[in-house]
Amino acid sequence: MAEILNPFQIAQKQLDNAAEKLGLDSATHEFLRWPMQELKVTLPVKMDDGTTRVFHAFRIQYNTARGPAKGGIRWHPDETIDTVRALAAWMTWKTSVVDIPLGGGKGGVVCNPKELTETEKERLARAYVRAVGRTLGVTKDVPAPDVYTTPQIMAWMMDEYETLTGEHHPGVITGKPIPLGGSQGRADATARGGIYVVQKASKVLNLDLKGSAMAIQGFGNAGQNAARIGEELLGMKLVAASDSKGGVYNPKGIDANALIDHKIRTGRVNGFPDAEAISNKDLLELEVSVLFPAALENVITRENVSRIRCKILCELANGPTTPSADDILYEKGVFVLPDFLANAGGVTVSYLEQVQNTYNLYWNLTEIHFRLKETMHRAFDRVYEMSQNNRIHMRNAAYLVSVARVAEACKLRGWT
Ligand code: NAD
Secondary structure, three states: OOOOOOHHHHHHHHHHHHHHHHOOOHHHHHHHOOOOEEEEEEEEEEOOOOOEEEEEEEEEEEEOOOOOEEEEEEEEOOOOHHHHHHHHHHHHHHHHHOOOOOOEEEEEEEOOHHHOOHHHHHHHHHHHHHHHHHHOEOOOEEEEEOOOOOHHHHHHHHHHHHHHHOOOOHHHOOOOOHHHOOOOOOOOHHHHHHHHHHHHHHHHHOOOOOOOEEEEEOOOHHHHHHHHHHHHHHOOEEEEEEEOOEEEEOOOOOOHHHHHHHHHHHOOOOOOOOOEEEOHHHHHOOOOOEEEEOOOOOOEOOOOHHHOOOOEEEOOOOOOEOHHHHHHHHHHOOEEEOHHHHOOHHHHHHHHHHHHHHHOOOOOHHHHHHHHHHHHHHHHHHHHHHHHHHOOOHHHHHHHHHHHHHHHHHHHOOOO
């Protein structure tokens, strides 16, 4: 049978497994299989040369039983309604697994931002908010950055929303630049949260990570910060990193900050001195202590899973592992930190950003790091306990914890 690679079908299958193990009633199960609300819009946007291009875009509120929808906006040429649905579902489980009072949502624009100028990006960002703004709001749905969207894009979107409503609403979007109400610590929160749970995993596995190797696929926001913080907090050694144009490898170690500087200067990791080239495929198969997939979905599949040789797989990307690969990783003894736990640091600090916006009172970095660490460690402990008690892998355990909470909220509201 062909492997399922449609991310939404994967998300539904993962939920089905959890529903069965939890003994969910059929109405709640069916309700949680689908987004509560979807909006598809078509955006005509003026290009710098005077022509008009038409972009297709989406915003989905998957589930709002535990609070307003929360989730990023991705700009990517391969975006589809099903990718957005899957990401929105995973956001629902993510806010639940870290137990913050939010639901799940997601947005996307089908576009290649690398082909757009800054002024074109600004017009696209504003057009998006004009089209979907009626479904957004601090009490309804709060977007954030995702792949190829930035704090600057969040700033334009917030400004457009405030122009539409005629009021200040900094909490309508998170991941903003700090002078516009962004939070300290948001920029590296996803990676930092991932490192906090790697730290916990190494303790339960009795694994000394100091000086051990890490490899990172996807050297963007999540990947670069994981390299830097993995070095800083855990004393790990970066041996390989890649982006969409290829990768670099040096078993003796690559200085994370130097590689980040090189990527910022040249736009790619390729060409970094003192490292050889490595393909994205080979990078995943390196023998390392921690492998961080930090790019896109479906990179660890039935096809390559037998060659995966890391001890801990920390999924900073959403959906990097297919369900059939998951079971094999478990049998092989790879400790998987599943995406919606491993990368929940971003939404956790986004939540802290919203809280600060609401109070109009801002915390320092120490306060943010303390709250983030406490949240991630608590979530890890709960999921690990579930996995041990039921002898199941960490993804299934994370699903049981988070789906049970969302199902309970739906029931308490009288929805199902
Ligand atoms: P980003 O745009 O900053 O970086 C993405 C990186 O992936 C880029 O370096 C790009 O070159 C690389 N890439 C793209 N296609 C690739 C390919 N085929 N092979 C290898 N590399 C490729 O995005 P990001 O914010 O770092 O997000 C990365 C992943 O982390 C996504 O799955 C995203 O959903 C997830 N995530 C991000 C956040 C966040 O706060 N940034 C939060 C949660 C989850």
